[in-house]
Amino acid sequence: MKKHVFFSFILLCSSVHLLAQQSELSENKKQLLATIAKHEKEMIRISDSIWTYAETAFGEHQSAQLLADYAEKNGFSMQRNVAEMPTAFIASYGSGKPIIAVLGEYDALPGLSQKAVPGRDVRVENAPGHGCGHNLFGTGSLGAAIAIKELIAKGKIKGTVRFYGTPAEESGGGKSYMARAGLFNDVDVSFDWHPDADIKASMQSSQAEVDLMIHFKGKSSHAAADPWNGRSASDAAELAANGINFYREHIKPSARLHYIIDESGNVPNVVAEKASLWLWVRDSKRTGVVEMEKRVRDIIKGAALMAGVDYTIELQAGSYEVLVIEAGAKAMQKNLELIGPIVYSKEEIEFANSIQKNYGLEPLGINGKINPLEQQRADPDGGSTDVGDVSWIVPEVGLLVTTAPAKSPWHSWVVVACGGMSIGHKGMMFASKALSFTMLDMFENEKLREEVRAEFLKKKGNEVYTPMIPDTAPPLR
């Protein structure tokens, strides 16, 4: 009961807030809102379709096509199949400088299929699901690009807007391949957002990371009759894992090492000829990852030597930490406050509370308020993203928007469920508005662009962007 009174109060405040703010909006910002409102129905349809397709890394054929076709239909000129990836594309509108970009993702996660209901209910057995909300991410970003495009078309602003369709964020790192191909080099400022349980201008970095697959190759023999003739690849995998676990004692608190035994022989009575260990090395800075990777490679070499087997280390992916641009985050924060909180219906709050209860969490409702701007912490939030790579080439401005209940476990069915209904849709529409407002600021305000660029150059220092991905074509499926 108390909660209902509280939420009606929020509702009242926010509608008053919104009305008061409307008069403060510039004509161009009003125009952005009008365009986004005009596209809302179609955006929800596109997002829900991508949610249903639920295509995983590099296999996002229908999702990429849907977004690209909608961009083309809205007058964007298209470059499809960029950086050797059929599901990567760039949609551009306008000409000349400044070039303001927005990134979109659309890959799903394996095994997370779920209906848009507040309890665990699998939609398609063993199928993927949008447990990171990328159906909303891609569509929300495209909505912002279309709104900006309308202003360019009407001659209200000058320059180029670009939407980057970036595949395989969850595995493989599509943006790293696009970065390697030089596709971001002429961009002035790039934007991204991510679904979350809070609304924030992004002030936290991510972890730099390398993803290694280690293959051991031994000699098979009868494990009881003549084990002395065999050399066990499984032994090497275990020894390597042991070494990594001992090394764990000596890594910094900011670092993470995690692995699985991906393969380890077939049956106990055959000395294992093949075994592999899949390992991720992460730290808050790329320099830390590079240092740890050297030690890890020595441990693997030692393990192979002890077991008397051969080995190869396959670099599968890798990304930089995100370079945070505070001047960009401050500009974003102003716009978040201008737009005001997301207001939820009684049904949505009930949906949130019941999903939290069903997951075993406290029913805390949904947090639609605008958080104050944070200070950047020395230790980033856990996890890595290929947005990090883009952020070392151009200044990157990030945003987090609520698309799931408070304290939701990410990469879970909870996020899938909310991303396929109005809680997710509201977050997506909010993201379109906030992104387009701040993108507009970058078009209109040359001083802000210069400030952002100066901070970027200062923070980047002498670092020359070096892709942390294999020297080969993207690992398409």
Ligand SMILES: [Zn+2]
């Ligand atoms: Zn994600």
